[in-house]
Amino acid sequence: MTAIVNQLAFVDIDVVDLDAWAGFARDILGFGTVREGGVLDLRMDERPFRYRLRESTHDGLPTLGWQAPDEAAIELLGQRLTGRGLSFSPLDVTRLRDRGADAGLGFECRNGIRHEVVSGLKPGPAFEPAPAVSGFVTGSGGLGHVVWSIPDVAAMDELLLDVFGMDLREDIATPAGPGHFYGCNPRHHSLAVFCAPSLRLEHLMVEMGEIDDVGCAMDRAEDEGDILMQPLGRHRTDQMISFYVRSPSGFGMEVGCNGLLCGDDWEEVRDSSRKRPWGHGAAMRGHHKARPNASSATRKKDA
Template sequence: MTTSTPTPSVFGAVHLGYLVIETDRFADWRRFGTDAIGMHHDTLDTDRMRFRLDDQECRFLLRRGPAEDVVAIGWHVDDHATFEQIEARIRTHGVPVTEGTAEEAALRGVERLVRFPGPKRIAQELYTTPVKATRPLRMHSAGFVTGASGMGHIALTSTKPAHIRGYFTTVFDARLTDYIDETISGAKLRIRFLRVNERHHSIAVAATRGLPVDPIRTRIQHLNVQVRELDDLAQSYQRVCELGFDMALSVGQHTNDKELSYYARTPSGFEWEVGWNPIVVDESTWQPATHQGISIWGHKPVGQTIVDKLDQFRRGARSLTRHEDVVPALSGTGIPDD
């Protein structure tokens, strides 16, 4: 009898690298990204611009279009062997992989990339070699934490959270870090936190318990960047308020990763979390746990009206009739979840 040899894990060799955002609100996004959050900005042409956090040439690519949403996620893998291993996994499951064009790679600040379908119609892109920028950073910040932890995290809402967990486990050997149970406006939520490296989580997946509704219009609920200094958190919070951008949640501290953060609302409608000093997972001792509530303190809604809450309920009701794409071939039906 022959037995198959399991493929080596790619955990730890994968890092959140960049995001592609489609928007028609370029002027607002430039003010938000540069003047409020404090990132380095580069205008490419009338239809494309980029933000930097570090010496990588692109961390956020904004292209003109109607989605007002994140449309692609770039994952940096450490070497060509890992790149080929992940690509082979995807093809083995019968999922198409396409080579990015030279222009697409240049816009994202990478040497080459491949693209494949992802949950919620967010394209997933792999690359190995980022292009280093020659121009010095111009930022209202002492710097952002990237490196081995990646550039931050994304958070999704889903009616099929086990499928999304299965997807990232199948593709990247993602590990479950922990859960949070929370009740918001009477709705019971369970949030799964998944890591692909030392960062506490690179993906969070929130779902409503007992009723398969998704009250969020956008494909992602929020994205996160991590500042190096506490002063940068406080000063960017002040800039967001003074410049007239909406604050979604005030400064607070999370129960699970202990990160201090706030959430601003982007010109496209999804939220942007600026955080400081989350814990780093020790793989030798870590055990998943369930935390009650997202915050130890703070993270209070800012400026939310009854109209806003009604809009959320309407969106949730509409989601009952909307198909959610989770790429079944990569969703790992045998992966346990609860």
């Protein structure tokens, strides 16, 4: 099956407190910030924005912006969505200009998450990270990853594996049901989901250039007050060394480094080459112990 998306390229989120977000993004995380009226763009690289935040009366859930290689992929995606009974709308000229894209479509998936898939994204002005930050790891791996609790993991499998053509990189068993980690480039996962009664955004992850960036960002978060959610630790799944901080919208931001890259031999090395997880506080002990769900861990897109 042809893969239609190759990275999580951007997110678009309604937020209540744009001023708080500007300070948080710039002073704690080290993003570049560009504000025009009620829109705040957060920059991590040469893209004009990786996060587009819109001032609103409520804190919303992110629209996920996926990158497709070309317009033909967008057309194929439309056919696949229609074939699965999922309705979509082509992005109009105004929205395409807003995204800096040539073509694209948008839809809400069966779990209630809004997705856009676009092609022809253009680079923006040169980017210099904040003085205290060596840089962010983006490139072909995209902006990082996003993790949700969702009610219907099977429906997400259908969308991401059968329609988008992504790989299932990890299938773990938790007391509430399966946790699935989906990848579409060497980054271990661009999206992960955990089974839960209702839809909830768990966190968005940004990867920094080196461990000192992460440590210094954690210091800045601690100095800010009561916003540190989980201390430093290493994940078993993507091996990321990271901490979690509460964003001004309430959801978590994971700030990490040294994330695992998955090659074509991932099926063989998955359970043999990873270091032991540690840290992240008591809440993560269960996740550290979670083991692959052997019944379906090998499902992946066709070659």
